[in-house]
Each structure stands twice: as C-alpha cells, then as structure tokens.
Amino acid sequence: MRQIKYRDAIREAMQEEMRKNPKIFLMGEEVAEYNGAYKVSQGMLDEFGEKRIIDTPISELGFAAVGVGASMNGTIPIIEFMTWNFALLAIDQIINHASKMMAMSAGQFTCPIVFRGPNGSAGQLGAQHSMAFESMYANIPGLKVISPSNGFDAKGLLKSAILDPDPVVFMESEVMYSDNCDIPEEEYYLPIGKASVKRSGKDCTIVSFNKMMKVALEAAEHLDQEGISCEVIDLMTIRPLDFQTIVASVQKTNRLVIVEEGWPYGSIASEITYQVQKHGFDYLDAPIKRICGADSSMHYAPNLVEAYLPNASRVIQAVKSTLYLL
Numbered sequence: 001m002r003q004i005k006y007r008d009a010i011r012e013a014m015q016e017e018m019r020k021n022p023k024i025f026l027m028g029e030e031v032a033e034y035n036g037a038y039k040v041s042q043g044m045l046d047e048f049g050e051k052r053i054i055d056t057p058i059s060e061l062g063f064a065a066v067g068v069g070a071s072m073n074g075t076i077p078i079i080e081f082m083t084w085n086f087a088l089l090a091i092d093q094i095i096n097h098a099s100k101m102m103a104m105s106a107g108q109f110t111c112p113i114v115f116r117g118p119n120g121s122a123g124q125l126g127a128q129h130s131m132a133f134e135s136m137y138a139n140i141p142g143l144k145v146i147s148p149s150n151g152f153d154a155k156g157l158l159k160s161a162i163l164d165p166d167p168v169v170f171m172e173s174e175v176m177y178s179d180n181c182d183i184p185e186e187e188y189y190l191p192i193g194k195a196s197v198k199r200s201g202k203d204c205t206i207v208s209f210n211k212m213m214k215v216a217l218e219a220a221e222h223l224d225q226e227g228i229s230c231e232v233i234d235l236m237t238i239r240p241l242d243f244q245t246i247v248a249s250v251q252k253t254n255r256l257v258i259v260e261e262g263w264p265y266g267s268i269a270s271e272i273t274y275q276v277q278k279h280g281f282d283y284l285d286a287p288i289k290r291i292c293g294a295d296s297s298m299h300y301a302p303n304l305v306e307a308y309l310p311n312a313s314r315v316i317q318a319v320k321s322t323l324y325l326l
Contacts, residue, residue, distance in 0.1 A: 001184055007040045007177040009151035010116075013158035014041070014078060016187060018048055021076065024162060025052040027063055028080030028117075037082050038118065038177050064090035064115070068098050071113040076162060081117035084171060085129045098167040099142030111167045116158070119147070119171035120210065120261050124305060127297035132262035134209070137169045138239040139266075144192055145238040147171040149213035151181030153236055156190030164192060173211045195242035197249070201231035204319045205249040207272060208259040209235040212310055216259045219315035230319060238268060246272060247280040254285040255322040259310050264292035289318040 004012075018024045025048075026041060032055040035042040045053040056063040060081060067077035081087045087094065094115060101111040120132040138145045144166055148154040154172065161168040198213065199220055208216040213234050220230040231249050235241065250256050256276060258269040269290035276288060291310040298308045320326050 001182045003180050004151065004183055005177065006151040006154060006172075006179045006181055007038060009155040009181055009183055010040050010158060010172065011042065011044065012183070013155045013162070015044065015047070017159055017162045018052065022052075023074060024076045024078065025054060026078045026080065027054040027056055027067060029056055029058055029082050031055060031080050036080075038174065040177070041080070060086050060090040061093065064093040065097075067113055068093050068101070068111060071098075071111045071167075072101065072109045076112050076114075078114045078116060078162065081115065083129060083174070084117055084119040084133050085131055087115065087117070087133075094137075094143070094167070094169070095140050099140050102166075103142065110165050112165050114158070114161050114168045114170055116170035117172060118174035118177075120173060121298060121305065121309065122174035124300050124302060126300045130298040132210075132260075132293065134171060134238045135262050135266060135268050138241075138268060138271075142167065143239065144168045145171070146192065146236065147210045147238050148236055149208075149210055149234050150176075151179060152183055153190060153196070153234070155183060156188050157192065157236060160189045160192050163189075168192075171210065176211055190236070193237050193240040193242060195245040196234045196236055197231060197245065198234050199230065199232040201229035201253065203229045203253055204255040204257060204322055205231045205233060205246070205253045206257050206259060206315065206319065207233045207235065207246055209238065209268075210261065212259045212261050215310050215312050215315060218312040219319065222312060222316055223319055228319065228323065235268075241268075241271070241275075243272070243275045243279065247276060247283075250276055250280045251283045254283055255319075256284070256288045257315060257318045257322060258288070258290040259315055260290065260292045261309065262293055264290065264295055267292055286322040286324065289322055291315055291318055
C-alpha cells in the first residue's frame with residue numbers, strides 16, 4: 001500500500017483509464033493549463049496533450065452539451081464542474097439529454113459520460129455554493145450517482161464509472177481533496193451499486209456517505225467508549241442504492257440512524273427509511289432517525305454553517321434515542 005491524497009486518487013483513476021483508451025478525454029474549466037482548480041488534473045495536460053485535456057470557457061451548459069454529443073459519437077468524456085452548484089447551468093444537458101438519450105433513441109445511442117466535481121458545502125461559501133445534490137440527481141432515471149467518502153473508494157468507483165455505458169454523476173468533496181488515503185500498488189475497480197460496512201457493530205446501524213461519513217464514524221467512536229456498538233455503512237453509490245446491505249444490518253442491530261448533508265425534504269434518508277420499513281419492518285425495535293442538513297439555505301456566517309450541518313453530537317443523541325437511553 002502507498003499513501004496519497006484524495007485528489008491524487010481521482011487523478012490516477014482518470015490517467016489509468018486514459019492510457020488504455022484514447023477515446024477518453026477530460027474537459028472543464030481550468031483543467032489543463034492551470035492543472036485544475038483543485039489540482040486534481042495536475043500534469044495531465046503534459047501527458048495527454050491539449051486534444052484530450054481541454055480547457056473550456058466559463059459555460060457549463062456549452063461544454064456539457066459538447067460532452068453529451070461527443071459521447072453519442074463514440075468517445076468517453078469526463079466533464080469536470082468546478083463545483084456541482086455550477087452544474088445547475090448545465091442541468092438541461094444532464095437531465096433532459098444524457099439521462100434520456102438511450103430511452104429516446106430506442107437504444108440506438110448510449111451516453112457513456114462522467115460528470116464529476118466537488119459537491120456540498122466547503123466552509124463559508126454562501127447559500128449559492130453550498131448545496132448537496134445527491135437526492136436531486138438520484139431522482140432522475142437513467143443517471144447513476146456516486147458519492148464516495150475517501151480516496152480508495154473514489155479511485156475504484158471512478159474507474160468503474162468511466163467504463164460504464166450509462167451517464168454517471170460523480171460527486172466528490174472539496175474539503176476532502178487533501179485527505180490522505182491508502183491505495184494499493186495494483187490496479188483495482190469497485191462495483192457501482194454496492195455499499196460498504198466500514199465498522200461492524202450490534203446495537204445500532206448508522207448509514208451515511210461522502211464527507212458525512214466522518215461525522216458518522218466520529219459518533220460511532222464516541223459511542224463505543226460508552227459501551228454502545230454501532231455498525232457504520234457507507235452507501236458509496238446513491239443510485240442504484242444497496243438496500244440489501246442496509247436491511248441485513250438492521251436485521252442484526254434492530255435500529256437505524258441515517259446521516260446526510262442534504263436537505264431533509266425528499267432526501268436520500270427518506271428513501272432509505274421507506275425501503276427499510278418495507279423490507280425490514282419486523283426487525284425494527286425503534287423508529288428510524290435521520291440527521292440531515294437544516295431545511296434552509298446555508299448562510300455565510302460560521303455559526304450558521306455549524307448550526308446547518310450534521311455533527312457527531314446530533315448523531316450520538318439520535319442513536320441513544322433509538323436505544324431509549326434519553
């Protein structure tokens with residue numbers, strides 16, 4: 001094993017696949033000459049040249065459209081958004097074209113394309129630059145949605161996403177780009193649509209994804225010191241969602257807490273709650289709890305950012321409430 005940064009794991013995934021297939025290219029704002037806004041694509045222009053590492057104007061709608069058209073004509077584009085908040089400008093291409101192309105063409109055209117970039121909050125960036133979009137894109141048939149919590153998972157899942165015949169929404173985290181991660185020397189892929197049990201336990205199941213996994217694991221560590229054993233599941237893929245792993249865990253722990261950065265209304269947590277009560281109701285010994293972001297826009301002030309986001313204290317309280325300790 002070797003230790004690298006999260007951003008390096010993302011870069012390696014793209015490099016490894018691009019070396020194998022000349023039809024794969026990366027396009028986005030500042031990905032080439034500037035080496036990427038977050039240095040994810042550092043050095044890739046030198047290796048692959050300007051025809052495969054392509055700087056674009058500040059026009060998300062325009063370069064997303066170019067990517068969709070290119071994917072229909074035999075290439076595999078990787079479209080980088082500087083933040084998923086800016087992808088709102090390209091949402092027609094993602095939702096109205098990429099996700100529907102196979103259905104609308106009766107299978108004549110596929111759309112193998114990866115839309116990737118940082119998602120969710122990254123500190124004091126204000127209401128328009130702090131949204132978590134997993135639940136919105138997961139509502140769109142035809143899209144696969146991936147939201148990894150660490151560099152090892154991100155690399156394996158991104159490599160699989162690049163090879164996938166369907167359009168993939170790949171959501172990273174700006175605040176995790178400098179995180180260290182252990183990566184094996186050998187090449188590997190991770191399956192899309194499979195959750196991962198990051199910590200085994202017997203008293204309560206905690207489900208999360210992306211950077212909220214840090215909150216879930218921190219809460220589980222504190223609870224363990226109090227003699228409460230939590231099983232922590234990382235969804236990794238939001239659509240398709242691995243309900244089987246969650247239900248199997250609930251069959252063991254009989255309790256469930258879901259931690260999500262996004263808004264509570266129509267959330268991923270809401271869908272998980274429905275699926276668990278449908279497939280695992282008889283195993284539940286307490287109501288399901290969810291800890292989501294506040295049902296409001298995130299403001300700039302640091303005290304409001306702190307109040308908005310889930311934290312370990314709230315998760316600990318939720319777990320204890322399912323155990324009727326409060």
